[in-house]
Amino acid sequence: MAQGRAGDPDHGVELLWREAEREPRPGLSLRRIVRAAIELADAEGLEGLSMRKVADRLGFTTMSLYRHVPGRDQLVDLMRDEVLGEVLAGAPEEGPGAGGSWRERLAEVARQGWELRGRHPWLAEVRGSRHLPGPNAVAHYDYMLGTLTGTALRPSEVIAVIDLLGRFVDAEALLLAETRREERRSGVSEQDWWGARDSLYERLGRYPTLTRLWETGGWDRPEDSFAFGLRRLLDGVEVLVRERENERDETRDETRPESCPECGTLLDAAPSGRPRVYCSRACRQRAYRRRRADA
Amino acid sequence: MAQGRAGDPDHGVELLWREAEREPRPGLSLRRIVRAAIELADAEGLEGLSMRKVADRLGFTTMSLYRHVPGRDQLVDLMRDEVLGEVLAGAPEEGPGAGGSWRERLAEVARQGWELRGRHPWLAEVRGSRHLPGPNAVAHYDYMLGTLTGTALRPSEVIAVIDLLGRFVDAEALLLAETRREERRSGVSEQDWWGARDSLYERLGRYPTLTRLWETGGWDRPEDSFAFGLRRLLDGVEVLVRERENERDETRDETRPESCPECGTLLDAAPSGRPRVYCSRACRQRAYRRRRADA
DNA sequence: CTTTGCTGTTTATGCCGTAAACAAGGTATT
């Protein structure tokens, strides 16, 4: 069934989105394969993931896997979707973090993504631009986009911010994962390895800025690169949000606000005929809570 | 000479830093190998780079390369350093961009890095945390760090900003490179490929934020992700710079400024005995030009 | 009872990096 379909993306969609497994029978199954592959990748990284090893771990031959998965790439897509389910499983009901400012909510999803990649470092190593999202991936993306609901950002900006943040988290996680793996493989810590490169340091005297930063202790206590980067990014987004808020405020008094300032939904006329400000009681209360929190 | 040294980083240092080749003799040479490898990787990506193909391109056997390069990884290090030389070759003398504000200089090095990765997309694909820098890599790093000279940032922050920016450029370039490659490999544009995933879109109705953003045209004209991200990042850095400037200004009036506000150099007493403000005429003029430009 | 389809296995192909032994030529030493 799965065989010979490695080049068919739509089959990949079916695989990712089809209903939960029927009754668990003995023998192989998609879910078992995916789970085994995740364990393997958690331990050895994405590059250490091979069809052979997954099959061995399950006690089957390599080719047996191809009865359930079209190929390695699709297996990775399935693994990705599986672990993305972990974030939502631990999240509260009412959207992303419910309370708090957009900034707090955004910082929270970044932290969640960071922690997920701490548990599954291979997630950041997944390459390629055509990975099909499964139900969990889409739900997670929707959840992240939801953090910016109610800001004055334009739709395309909401998307750009979330994508940017996602790439940032991935890049930082990738760096950490690679460092960790090389440390484990070689048995030498990153510090020790670089510290032993005397033949390199001998040659760095001629570089002025490098030398000055070295002498003023720039490398003595380095910044935490995830925390530092996240702060800069959030600050940068905040500048944009404020800009859009100012634009909104300038036009507010003349043209009546025709969309909910909290979630952006278009406002239909209230039954009473009185002009609405919020689209629902939930939004009105959320705005109230935020106003109180800001003060 | 190169053989059997694949695990010796110090030999890698020697290779990267040793003087320019002697007279070009017929047959193989390190430089020729590196050049051929760069051409290959430019065309086929880092994953398409193999010792076999490099050797074929030069008309030698695979193993002949190992007389000059310890292994594939070290070859990549050499390629990296070679192309990093391109940036500095086109740069003016007096440090990074010489004129302009720190923000303009920082934006400029980001743009240069972006363009370099446009010419050599594989550069962003290089993985691993223990890549030895050669002379060009160090000079380029020094050059980038130099853009923030004269700001109120602390040394560790200067480094963190430059590293963050570097990872950002790399991440964006990687995304683009992967997209391009898949487009070339499959012959289908990214838009067309995703547009044909009807079996996926059928299932996206249940996701509220996604749906709302779709309906309000969020994906109609997406932001340019490099330009957008760079703006956010620079804005974020600017927030930090201003914060540090305020801190400096608060202590300015009581304790005399003992370092040049333009480049950070410690000020020695002027021969006249009159308290100096800038360390040199160059810095005084630069500050003047900037003040005029801001107004 | 036979046909069909699902599941797992066997076998084989063609990539990859590189270790090890070897061959040939130039250079230095005796």
Added chain:
DNA sequence: AATACCTTGTTTACGGCATAAACAGCAAAG
């Protein structure tokens, strides 16, 4: 001049990888 050595390139071989293709066992459906 004869010898040893060093540098360069080749041959051969190994173990790893993904996966195509043919095949074998079994169960349910006709």
